[in-house]
Amino acid sequence: MPAKLLAEMFTMAPANKDHQVAIRCAVGVFVPLITLVLLGRLDLAIFASFGAFAGIYGRNEPHGRRFVLQLRAGTLMLAVILLGALAARAGAVFALTPTGTIWLQVLATTVVAGGCSLIVAWWRLRPAGSLFHIFAFAAIASIPNQPPLGQGMLVAVLTVALSLLIGLSARVAPSRRQPWSWPRPVRLTAAERRVAWLEAVGYLVAAGLAGTLATLAGEWLGFGHNYWAMVAAVVPLVGHSTRHRISRGVQRIIGTALGLVLLAAILLLEPAPWQTVLVIAACQFGAEMFIARQYMLAQVFVTPLALISTLLVAPVPAGTLLRDRFLETVIGAAVGVAVVLAPALWRRVAAGHRSMED
Numbered sequence: 279m280p281a282k283l284l285a286e287m288f289t290m291a292p293a294n295k296d297h298q299v300a301i302r303c304a305v306g307v308f309v310p311l312i313t314l315v316l317l318g319r320l321d322l323a324i325f326a327s328f329g330a331f332a333g334i335y336g337r338n339e340p341h342g343r344r345f346v347l348q349l350r351a352g353t354l355m356l357a358v359i360l361l362g363a364l365a366a367r368a369g370a371v372f373a374l375t376p377t378g379t380i381w382l383q384v385l386a387t388t389v390v391a392g393g394c395s396l397i398v399a400w401w402r403l404r405p406a407g408s409l410f411h412i413f414a415f416a417a418i419a420s421i422p423n424q425p426p427l428g429q430g431m432l433v434a435v436l437t438v439a440l441s442l443l444i445g446l447s448a449r450v451a452p453s454r455r456q457p458w459s460w461p462r463p464v465r466l467t468a469a470e471r472r473v474a475w476l477e478a479v480g481y482l483v484a485a486g487l488a489g490t491l492a493t494l495a496g497e498w499l500g501f502g503h504n505y506w507a508m509v510a511a512v513v514p515l516v517g518h519s520t521r522h523r524i525s526r527g528v529q530r531i532i533g534t535a536l537g538l539v540l541l542a543a544i545l546l547l548e549p550a551p552w553q554t555v556l557v558i559a560a561c562q563f564g565a566e567m568f569i570a571r572q573y574m575l576a577q578v579f580v581t582p583l584a585l586i587s588t589l590l591v592a593p594v595p596a597g598t599l600l601r602d603r604f605l606e607t608v609i610g611a612a613v614g615v616a617v618v619l620a621p622a623l624w625r626r627v628a629a630g631h632r633s634m635e636d
Contacts, residue, residue, distance in 0.1 A: 291571040299337045300566035302444050306333040308559035310437045311590075315551045323590040324421065325430040327558075328414040329437030331355055333444060334566065335403055341446055342459045348445050350401045352438035358390060358411045359434050362418030363427055377497075380504070384489040387416045387508055392482030395512075399474035400466065405569075407516050408481055409509055413584070416505030421592055477515065480617055484511040488613040492606055503602045510534075510610025514618050523618045526573055527611040533577020534607045538600050541582040545596045558586055 310326035332352030336344035365386050369379035394408035424430075449458075466474065488511035492504035513530045517523035544557055564579035585599055 289572070290575075293571065295338055296567050296570065298448075299334075300563040302447070303330070303333045303566045304559045304563040306330045306437070306441045306444050307562050308555060309440060310433065311555040311558060312552065314433070315555055319425075319429075320551060320590050321423075321425045322430055322433045324418060324587065325359060325425075325434040326437045327587045328355060328359055328410075328418070329434035330441055330562075331410050331414065332438045333441035334405065334410075336445065337404070337570070340459065341449055344445050345442060346460065347401075347403060348442055351403055352441065354394065354397060354401075354403075355411070355414060356431070356434055356438060358394065358415045359418060360431060361386075361390070362415040363424060363430055365415070365419040366421055366424050380493060383416060383419050384486070384493055384504065384508075386419065387412055387505055388482060388486035388489060390415045391485035391508065391512060392478045395481040396474055396478040399470075399477060402464065402466075405516075407477075407512055409512050409516075412485060412505065412512065413509050416508065417588065420503075420505065480515050481512050484515060484614050484617040487511070487617070488610045491613065492609050495605075495609065499605075501598075501602045501605055503606055506603055506606035507610035507613070510607045511614040511617070513611065514614035520618060520622065524615055527615040527618075529574035530577060530611045531607055533574040534581050535604060536574075537578045537581025538604060540578060541585055542596070542600060544582055544586070551590075554586055554590065558583060561586070 307327060307330040310330065311323055314320055314323050314326060329352070332348050332355055335351040336347035339347060365383060368374070368382060369376075374382060391408050391412050394411035398406060398408060398411075485508040488507040489504055492507035496502055496504055510527075510530055514523040514527035517526055549557060561579045561583035565576050565583055568576040568579070581603065585603060589599070
């Protein structure tokens with residue numbers, strides 16, 4: 279098992295038009311962010327960053343099916359963004375203490391993790407799972423100084439619309455124009471529905487447990503950003519085998535550590551806002567180039583991408599940011615691997631009890 283895990287971490291899958299997807303996603307995030315830089319409205323950058331996530335769906339699908347998948351993904355992301363912005367205001371509305379607000383966000387993010395996992399499975403979206411929705415909801419909900427809700431949602435809607443247009447952009451060239459056809463709705467089979475519900479429970483348990491542990495550890499050791507642990511916890515839940523899922527958890531930790539080194543080098547250069555946007559676009563390109571081929575390498579780009587986007591809206595000391603990201607990732611990945619292994623361990627224990635009774 280260790281040898282196979284090690285081999286998997288250093289294996290590169292063959293390319294499959296990844297550069298086309300990477301270019302679309304990089305443009306989809308660059309245009310809205312550079313526009314906000316020119317307008318002097320970086321407080322809205324996080325809404326654009328998450329709205330652009332619609333472009334990662336339907337990677338190599340025909341144009342008609344890609345449009346439907348991205349429309350569904352964009353609609354779901356807009357709902358998550360709206361809920362995150364409302365959750366950020368809930369503490370003041372219900373007069374909660376700072377600690378009470380944090381625990382409310384953990385609870386709400388846990389519900390989002392399970393609910394969005396189920397919706398993604400029902401709509402047959404790929405990438406599977408609710409990782410992006412956990413990240414979007416919790417990141418927006420944790421921003422202390424919220425911009426006007428209408429302005430934030432307008433930026434998110436426009437960014438999703440841009441992603442849809444970019445997804446159809448290849449139709450401009452006759453040589454790359456694919457026949458337009460609307461995909462027929464395909465209902466989940468009984469077995470697929472059962473799997474979808476089980477996966478949703480897994481996301482609920484992993485995110486909730488990771489969020490709880492990260493919050494308690496953060497209060498004890500003095501670090502924050504508990505939702506990064508919740509994001510990392512659901513990473514191992516995606517995979518076709520137990521070994522592959524464990525490998526994803528390990529790759530998440532190693533890739534994050536390497537990505538933090540890259541981020542530290544970027545921060546030392548003290549880039550201007552427009553340069554920061556270029557870095558985000560470059561990291562988005564790198565992430566999409568490798569996310570389907572080599573997960574650990576993709577994390578080297580995902581880590582600075584996620585953290586620089588956060589810094590645009592809520593600046594924190596670089597050392598604190600790097601420390602929190604690594605510790606939260608370790609906590610989350612460990613929880614995710616434990617959730618993956620728990621069913622098999624439970625079956626072994628149950629089998630042992632039965633054999634003893636016999």
